[in-house]
Amino acid sequence: MTYHKKPTSKVPWYFAPAYLLFWLVLLFAVVVPVFFSLPTGLTIQNASLNPGRFIAERAERILIDFDKIGPKVVGSHANENHTVQLLLDQLEDIRRVMQTDLFEMEIDVQVVSGAYIHWTMVNMYQGVQNVVVRFRTKASTSESYLLINSHFDSKPGSPGSGDDGAMVVIMLETLRVLATNRRPFRHPIVFLFNGAEENPLQASHGFITQHKWAKNCKALINLDSAGSGNREILFQSGPNHPWLMDIYRKSVKRSYATTFAEEIFQAGILPSDTDFRIFSTYGKLPGLDLAHSYNGYVYHTKFDSASVIPRGTLQTTGDNILAMARAFSNSSELKDPSRHAKGHNVFYDFFGYFVVYYTEATARVLNTCVAVGAVALIGISMYLMAAESYVSLGYIIRLFLRIFLLHLIGWILAFVLPLVMALIFDSADRSLTWFTSKWLIFGLYICPTLLGLSTPTLLYLSISRNDKVSAPFRLQLVDHAHTLILAILCIGLTFMGIRSSYFLMIPLLFHGISLVLNMITTLHKRSYYWSVFVILCQVIPFLYFTYLFHGLLCTIMPMMGRFGSASNPDLYIAIITIMGIMLSMGYLIPLLNIFNRPKLVFLILPVITLVIALTAMSKIGFPYRPKTNVQRVNLLEVRRVFYEFDGTVSRNESGYLFDFQDRRKHLPLAPYVDLEDLYNISDDCDKYMMCGMPIFNHRTTKSRRQAAWLPREVPLQLPGVPRLTLLRKSVNTSTESVRFEFELEGPSHMSIFVQPLEKVTVSGWSFLPDLLRRQPPFHVFFSYGKISTPLKFYIDLKKENSEFDESVMQLGISAHYVSFEHERDEETKKFLATFPPYSYVMEWPSSYERYIF
Structure with a gap:
């Protein structure tokens, strides 16, 4: 059939x-x-009709004042004085309207110094500032605190209204709502306004390792930004604390979260880092890491202003942070989070309406x-x-x-x-x-x-x-x-x-x-x-x-x-x-x-x-547009001098060091900027310690072989000159070693590079010893905020034949005048004026001195 x-x-x-x-x-x-929907921001005028609510307009007004200060680089007057005073003034305004019979608020300005190993360098800081607030219900006897953190410093040239001013003012308004509303809570809250995140991550390290309230902090809400506007994304949770996601799911009004973002971020694929890692590594704090991530085109540029941040962004994020602050400060898990550590989470939201989460x-x-x-x-x-x-x-x-x-x-x-x-x-x-x-x-x-x-x-x-x-x-x-x-x-x-x-x-x-x-x-x-x-x-x-x-x-x-x-x-x-x-x-x-x-x-x-x-x-x-989608160019105006063992100068030249931030490099600039003599410094990296350049930090260390150098004929006029003084050279015959003691004085951002010569080893120094287990050259990044006293340090070296009358090491000093409080010379101003309107140049004068001891 x-x-x-x-x-x-x-x-x-x-x-x-x-x-x-x-x-x-x-x-x-x-x-x-x-995706783009935002709530209507509440205004001060209708605040009386919304008791206990986050008022976006009040936060927005503070953000405008924050924006007017301009760039807030660590060590600048704008960051260390003006911005700190703005925060203190706002906190005093909150204290005046606080429900004093229910709550108490203690304000502490921490000035802290310290160091830790960050990637390939010693990250050393001196006198950076934190404005810290402990807010608690008077009747509370809990010694377990919730920590909420954001940073108020910014990248050079950027007012930092998105990164991270928006989160700063959201914290201030959250504190004001808590302080003026008669809703007591179980656990105290520490609001940390940290003044050195971009440096990187120094002030958070100073807080969690040295502040008197740090040991009581049991959980964290970290607020940062990789853009300006729209909603905040939860991109890190835990680790190993599913109860955090339970509170997030139950409390937030508009969720935006995904495990995928967490795995991408923690894999190191993205060019970003946050204080969350510092709190987790050095304080063992579980927590949530949230950030605005939309419109990253203005991130770390002069266009990151209050004008590009919608009021609805402040409202939606403020509603969520306020709700989480209330939920965490009343949670039973905060008393002893270690009892609730049960492995990683899988989490994701659906259109912001609800969150799905479960354990791995x-x-x-x-x-x-x-x-x-x-x-x-x-x-x-x-x-x-x-x-x-x-x-x-x-x-x-x-x-x-x-x-x-x-x-x-x-x-x-x-x-x-x-x-x-x-x-x-x-x-x-x-x-x-x-x-x-x-x-x-x-x-x-x-x-x-x-x-x-x-x-x-x-x-x-x-x-x-x-x-x-x-x-x-x-x-x-x-x-x-x-x-x-x-x-x-x-x-x-x-x-x-x-x-x-x-x-x-x-x-x-x-x-x-x-x-x-x-x-x-x-x-x-x-x-x-x-x-x-x-x-x-x-x-x-x-x-x-x-x-x-x-x-x-x-x-x-x-x-x-x-x-x-x-x-x-x-x-x-x-x-x-x-x-x-x-x-x-x-x-x-x-x-x-x-x-x-x-x-x-x-x-x-x-x-x-x-x-x-x-x-x-x-x-x-063509990729770029003026103001909205700019090409980023990192540029140092450099004077570099090489001193030989006998004190003579073998090289003294000025030029521009380019660290191109995207794949197109110099090509879009060529029609406007005279780059005829530009060349890649990869060959110099084979000849000289750290390429013979004033490498800034761990990121530029990693990308230094892709950098380019453009010589200039007119010598660079620097805002100042760093001073390295050899205080003492001591030979120890019993240990067959020599100690060099130095004093370094200069701008708020400097680096020290140490390269022992052949058959010489660095046996010790005054910095963190763990870095010496790695391969030289060794990099110490040093910055200061409120305290500008000279840095004193020593380096111990050993040599096979114990002959210390000849050269034993190269020492490089890189000095960076990153703030706009330092004047640029006329030749630099003329050069920068030739860049096209669709580019943004993050630049500053710098010097590099190479010594042989």
Whole structure:
């Protein structure tokens, strides 16, 4: 007997564009508005109608005053005096309106000195400041404190209104609401306004290691920024304290959190760090790390002003911080958090409406069960398919393996095509075309991803003539192949300890639901009607992943402008885009095969890619725009002098040291700035200690081989000259060593580089000894705030032959006049004036003296 299949009819091809348009409309009509939605900021005028509420306008007024101070670099009058006084004045205003019968507030200005090893250097500080407030209910006897931290210092040239002024004023308004509202709380709260985070992370280290209240702090809410505006993202939690997420979930009004951001940040991929690490490392504090991450284009520039921060941002973040402060200060867990340490969390929000969180152990069980369950369901589906098609199960399995192999090739192409596009644009010096025109990634990376994923199975379904198994069943097998790949990846990543593997669990879960519904209703065997449930069940994953990856791209794209010149930023954006598309559209794009003429529909994708690629090569793809999307250029005006052992000068020259922050380096500047004599200093790095340059800190140490030097003929006029004095040279014959004692006087930011010569070792010094276990040259970064007394230090050296009348070490002194309180010379002003309006130059004068002792 011959079995004849029932004829199946496809949907007319002209409905296919409407199908694709539906998802685009869903993105722009739902996802984007939700992402950017902010509450209306409450005003002082209606404060009486909102008792106990955070008032955004009051915080905004303080932020405007904060902004007017200008850049707040450690060691400057603006940071050490003006800003500290602003904070003290605001705190006294709060004290005057405080409910004194219920609460007490103690204010302490900590001036602290210390040191710790930060990456590859000793990070040493002297006289940096913290404004610390302990606020408590008078009736409370608790000695367990909640710590809330933000910083008020800024990068050179930036007023720092977003990073981190917005969080500073949110803390002040939070304190005011708590102090004026008659709601007592169980545990005291310490508000730490730290004055040296950008230096980096010095004031938080000084607090947690030396302040009288530090030992009582049991949990942390850290507030920072990598942008200006929109909502704050929770990107670090714990570690190992799930109760923190329980409080966050129950208290915040508008959540924005994801484990994925935490894993990216902790992997060191992003060019950022926060005080959270210091509190966790040196204070063992569990906590939450939150930051504004939108509009990172103005981050650390002069455009980071109060004017770019919406009042709604202050309101939504203020509401959340106030709610968390109340919840944490009344929690039973704060008394002894160590009793509630139960492993890592998996956490994520949905559109800000609610938070899902569970332990990593639960995630392993959940991910495994969902993945195994999904695989079991496709096994049942194939069994039913075989029965309906009157073929053996083995026949269906062989057909499935063929389609699985083709779909696996599609996965490979989905990754390869966008990455090839990224490499092509980079090789043509056209990286970052999407930096301002974000929509270009639609053609550059989204369409190639969809094309690569779909092409192998599309061609197979179009040319295969399998009369035993119907076309709808074969298309179901494509979905089954996608399910199997996701399930394998889900289980593998889960047991590799990657908590973001919940990404794979979500589409598997919802697709499993669609499989069950199709089997129950028997739609799985009714032509293409089964696709209805697939589409409906993928709406929520589509909304979630487009929401998440849209937010991620809004954060990462601006960061690529300060990611350094050594790596291709298009590769990072391509990978993020690929992940977002595979998770949001992986089940949906193959369903274009339910329409007639699917090859005609898929032809749209390469056409769009070609058109947008050509557009990206035009002026539209030029990355930078004045004020809003600038090219960052870090530039030092340098005078460097090399002193030999006998005191003679072998080199004395001036120039500009460029540390380009993005992949395009000097090319966008060439039409405006005379860079004819610019050269890379990599060869100098092979000849001289630390390249013979005034390397600033750990980041510039890492990227120094990518730096470039532009000589200048006119000698640099420095605002001052650092003074290194050899106080004493003592030879110890019993230990066969020599001690050099020095005194160093200079600006608020200096570095000391030590390189022992051949057959000489540094046996000891006055700095942290642990750094000496590493390979030289050794780097000591020294900065001061309120206390500017000279630095005294010693270095002990040993030599094999104990001959100390000859040279034994190189000593480099790097001095940086980072504040605008130091005048630039006329030649520098003329040079800086030649830079194009779409660039932002973070610059300062510096000197470098190399001595041989």
